[in-house]
Amino acid sequence: MAVHFEAYQKIMSAxxxxxxxxxxxxxxxxxEDIQQLYDAGHRDFGENYVQELxxxxxxLPKDIRWHFIGHLxxxxxxxxxxxxxxxxxxxxxxLLSEMDKQAQKxxxxxxxLLQVHIAAEETKFGFDExxxxxxxxxSQFKHLxxxxxxxxxxxxxxxxxxxxxxxxxxxxxxxxxxxxxxxxTLSMGMSGDYGIAVEEGSNMVRIGSLLFGERNYTS
Ligand SMILES: *Cc1c(COP(=O)(O)O)cnc(C)c1O
Numbered sequence: 586m587a588v589h590f591e592a593y594q595k596i597m598s599a600x601x602x603x604x605x606x607x608x609x610x611x612x613x614x615x616x617e618d619i620q621q622l623y624d625a626g627h628r629d630f631g632e633n634y635v636q637e638l639x640x641x642x643x644x645l646p647k648d649i650r651w652h653f654i655g656h657l658x659x660x661x662x663x664x665x666x667x668x669x670x671x672x673x674x675x676x677x678x679x680l681l682s683e684m685d686k687q688a689q690k691x692x693x694x695x696x697x698l699l700q701v702h703i704a705a706e707e708t709k710f711g712f713d714e715x716x717x718x719x720x721x722x723x724s725q726f727k728h729l730x731x732x733x734x735x736x737x738x739x740x741x742x743x744x745x746x747x748x749x750x751x752x753x754x755x756x757x758x759x760x761x762x763x764x765x766x767x768x769x770t771l772s773m774g775m776s777g778d779y780g781i782a783v784e785e786g787s788n789m790v791r792i793g794s795l796l797f798g799e800r801n802y803t804s
Contacts, residue, residue: 587614588621592795596779600790605783608652608772610793613800616641622796623649629670631791635661642668654735654791656710659683666690672697673735673772673791676710681726688728696730698772701757703750704739711736714757723766733770734758738778747778751785758786 593609600607610631611619619630623646632638633655642651650670657665657672659680665672666687675681675697688695699720702711712720723731734757738750751773762768774782774790782790794800 587618587797588625589796589798590625593622593625593627596792596795600783603783603788605787606789608654608789608791609796610654610775610791611641611797612637612655612793614793614797616644618797619645619649631673631793635664638669639664652791662687663690666695667693670696671732671770674698674700674710675731676700676712678721681723681729681731685726685728694728694730696732698733698735698770699731701734701736701754703736703754705741705746705750706739717757717761731766731768733768733772734761735772737775738773738782740777744778744781748781748785751778751782751787755786 597607606629608629608631609622609627612633619641628648629650629652631652631654632641638651638653651668652671652673653665653669654673656674657680662683666684672684672695684695684697699717700711701717702713734754736754738747741747754773755771758768758771770789771787772789772791773787776792776795779790779792
């Protein structure tokens with residue numbers, strides 16, 4: 586069987602207790618796998634690539650909550666704006682502005698998270714702390730609901746490092762909350778580090794390979 590149901594049940598029961606939302610990351614996986622998990626009652630799925638998301642959305646049940654967790658290019662916002670449930674990876678004011686425009690066109694409020702660069706690695710996208718402090722007033726984006734932050738820890742077996750990166754993101758989240766942002770979502774934690782992320786205050790984890798098996802290629 587393609588979906589690892591035993592792992593799913595185990596993860597779900599642990600997360601449910603802590604009121605953490607599980608986003609099942611289905612990138613590169615076939616629609617049959619998503620349908621199987623859907624049939625088991627799951628509704629939150631995460632995808633990284635716009636075209637792949639559009640292809641899947643077209644054939645799968647309409648009550649799936651699609652999370653866009655990849656790097657979103659401004660010229661592709663228009664394709665997912667009509668239906669996407671939450672955009673996790675917003676990393677520029679230009680993207681916020683385009684999302685606001687497309688949300689307005691679709692006559693809806695578009696929920697999103699600010700991606701924050703917390704990893705030691707250079708390659709990860711996201712705002713750094715200074716850029717967050719200098720963000721313009723987000724209330725100008727009348728058709729966006731900026732609900733929190735998302736981050737990825739270093740891909741590392743150095744667990745104290747990973748924990749510190751999550752701690753840092755939680756601190757930023759709390760600071761922005763205290764500063765008046767209407768946040769309710771802290772998206773951090775993947776297959777290899779979600780346990781640490783939850784211990785450090787995550788309330789949304791994005792898990793792929795533990796549920797669907799290893800991917801042939803990664804992003
Ligand atoms: C692929 C991906 C995940 C899931 O990764 P796994 O290690 O398979 O759990 C989570 N978040 C983002 C942003 C991803 O690109």
